[in-house]
Amino acid sequence: MGIAGTAPGTGAVAGVGAPAGTHELRTSIATVCLAGALEEKLRAVAAAGFDAVEVFEPDLLASPERPAALRRRVEDLGLSVSLFQPFRDVDDVDPAAVARSAHRLHRKCEVALELGTDLVLVCSAVHPGAVRDDALLAEQLHAAAEVAASHGVRLAYEALAWGAHVSDYRHAARLVAAADHPSLGNCLDSFHVLSRGDDPADIASIPAEQVFFYQIADAPRLSMDVLPLSRHHRCFPGQGEFDLERFHAAVVGSGYRGPVSLEVFNDLARQADPTATAVDAMRSLRHLRDRTFRHRPGLPPASPPPSLPRPPTVRTWAFTEVSSSPGTSGPVTELLTQLGFSCTGQHRSGPLQLWSNGDARVVLNQRHDDVRARISALGLATGGVSGGARALHERARTLLAPVVDRAVGPGEAEIPSVLAPDGTWVQFCDDVPGGGGWLADFTPCSPAGSPEGDPVRAVPLDGVDHVALPQPFAGFEAATLFLASVLGLEADPVSVVPGPAGLVRTRTLGSPGGRVRIALTVAPTASMLRGRPAAAGHVAFATADALAAARAFRGNGGAVLPVPDNYYDDLEARYGLEEEFLGQLRENHVMYDRDADGELLHFCTRSVSRELFVEVLQRIDGYRGYGAANVPVRLAAQGAPPA
Known part of the structure; x- marks a missing residue:
């Protein structure tokens, strides 16, 4: 991804450093998205190609390294710290609690600077003592911004969907405007907006210079309170059911040019391999950007243009491959025969058989010993992959999907292939007039009868x-x-x-x-x-x-x-x-x-x-x-x- 934002620790306001009129946002991810120790998370984030990382305070507290040492580690990995979070309970009806909050904020601003960032996330209050009067709340936010400014730090105010008084991004934006301090701005978070069913259209009414940070997460549509949904079921863009294209377009169209940062709380992700999770995270951002740009050409042009070739045109099924060891393939061939299939082809260079019943085709792969019968590859017939194998390779590579380098014998068809996360091969078969292409790799074999030798009844299958x-x-x-x-x-x-x-x-x-x-x-x-x-x-x-x-x-x-x-x-x-x-x-x-x-x-x-x-x-x-x-x-x- 291209870089269009601030250098680490410069403290520039949102939008400065981005090419005018473009929407190439720097990529960031919160450490809370990943499993493991903080140092392991940072390595995974860097390996996946992110520009920056949000440091989640519990991860810092559990780390044996001091903030300054972590900053050096982050920079050595080619990353920057985009945000330190979260700072809670900035407002309170109790003046003594407000004084304690100010003391804590002084200390956390010092920590943020040691980490190499000038931005701290402030959440709307959820406790019983939350201020309910907007004028008083704006006063307290202004005072907090004064504390931050004394350190050269900025505060990004976020409306939590379950906030005691402030739960709407428009309400938060009005408070930021009323507080009227250059060190106070908004944090826009897709989860807190879309989980409530809110419309992101009003993001356009927030001045771009008052949006300091942009966080994004997807989620399924579940019938539950937003708090447990947030804590356990957030996911990366494209894995849930939110309209994130529209949200992303609203933020980009507003003129925001800071980072786009993933903040996902998910029970499974926090138990999984952080390297694989970080790859999924980056894939989700690249896919979101590609879809948003293609579906909304009225947005400011991206710089550089989208690097993803268009997805291949998947027309229909070419075949389904079933793998089975030679010693256990008998039940598979028996089942295929009972379903009206016959062996119609033997691969020229390997132990693969083509079984056909009309347009329904199964490739039986017997290359490996000790394999239980399972689906091992999907053959997808395309209308011609744009640019052939090179375009598919480039799209898969840009989306961090493993490309399969399969052996191709003399005169055999080139079948571009990628590896799905579960190990299934996905193979793209160009349509070739006259039955050429991948089908030509199989030489005819004699149809077989049923195991008893009786004629096989035709089973009407349509693919x-x-x-x-x-x-x-x-x-x-x-x-x-x-x-x-x-x-x-x-x-x-x-x-x-x-x-x-x-x-x-x-x-x-x-x-x-x-x-x-x-x-x-x-x-x-x-x-x-x-x-x-x-x-x-x-x-x-x-x-x-x-x-x-x-x-x-x-x-x-x-x-x-x-x-x-x-x-x-x-x-x-x-x-x-x-x-x-x-x-x-x-x-x-x-x-x-x-x-x-x-x-x-x-x-x-x-x-x-x-x-x-x-x-x-x-x-x-x-x-x-x-x-x-x-x-x-x-x-x-x-x-x-x-x-």
Whole structure:
């Protein structure tokens, strides 16, 4: 990211040092976002390419290094300290408390200067003694600014969403204006604005010189008080559901040219590897900047222009790759055969087979020993990646996503590939007329019959509807950000459904038009600890007739996941389905759902490993969901001992 702000410790006001008319903001992150000791956090922040860091006071208090030594460490890492925070309880109705606050502020200003910053964050009061009179509060803020100014320090006043008297950024801005001191300004924080449902449009009415700092965080839309939401569920831009593009555009459009700084309180992030978390954080800022600039061309031009090539145009699925060791691939090939697939290609230079049923394609990878069957790669057909492998490599590199350097044999197709956070390969396959490209890397092989030698019944499949990827418990948000930023997919809200071993979280991301959908799932931890099939990862094939597909699959010897009779009794009670239709669903263990747009029929196969099963689904009249109401039934059946 380009640098357009103040040098460390210069004390220049917001906007000074930024190229006029541009919105290239310096990048910063609060140490509270990361796990580990302060020194470890600083190394992770520098490695991810940030310009600056906010020092959270508890991190400083726990560090064995003195502030001056930490400043030297920060500078040696190529960073600066953008802010020291938080300073609380600056106002009070008790004069003695105000005097104690002034004494403490003197000391904290000295610490800030030792750390190398001239800016201290002041939060609106949340205690019972908070001043409720705006005139008196403005007086006390002016007095606090006088204390700070005596040290050459500035104060950035922030309205906490749960503040006792000041909880609105517009209220805070009026108080800053009334206090009328050059060392007092505003801190704009997206969480405290958007968690209350406030409109950021009025940011434009705040004079740019009175905005000293800008903090940003995303969050899911949860039905809870803003305080626990803030303390436990904040996340990086693109991982939640706030409209941060609009907020970012409002701040940039107002003329603010200081740092943009991430401040995320998140239980999982504070237990994760700080290096990986810092990479996610930087990726989120670069993605936010790119989207804001592209979607709002009326903003002042960026300097330099956005460095991200456009996301690849994901048209549809090329293939899904399943990895299985040679000794354990039998159940996979048996299942594919029962689903009407046949082996249509053998890779020219490796133990990979192409299995096809119409437009539905599965690549079976047997390169590795001791691998349980699992989804290992996603092949996405594109309308032609802009600039080919070089453009994809540059976008992935700029977003700090690992690019896979795969071996390519003589005459084989170049398939640009990147690595998702969970280790899944994502491969981009250009559309080539006449079946060339990646398909030409496979030589034809003879179709096989069923294991008994009988002719295989045709199973009507129309390609891949979606793929579900199981995620580690702490990797859900990172995977969401990866798919949204690197692949340009749009995220749906998170759904949480109860299962027999706990709650299951799912979030689906899709391409424009919905031809490619990827569902991220986090299975209950308890099921994994007990060694039962988590069965979260699966390929869902589309069909125009789920009942016919289920009959053909069973006729080929396939084992459909059994669905209890109680489920079908409930279907009749809820939907009043015709008796004959309900009987067909029951006989073939096909599940049913309905939404405002249409209907869903779907069935699942028995799991071939803890990480893999297959779903076949039929969407009728624009059904858009995924049968979430049926997930508890499916999980219970998958967790039950084999009959």
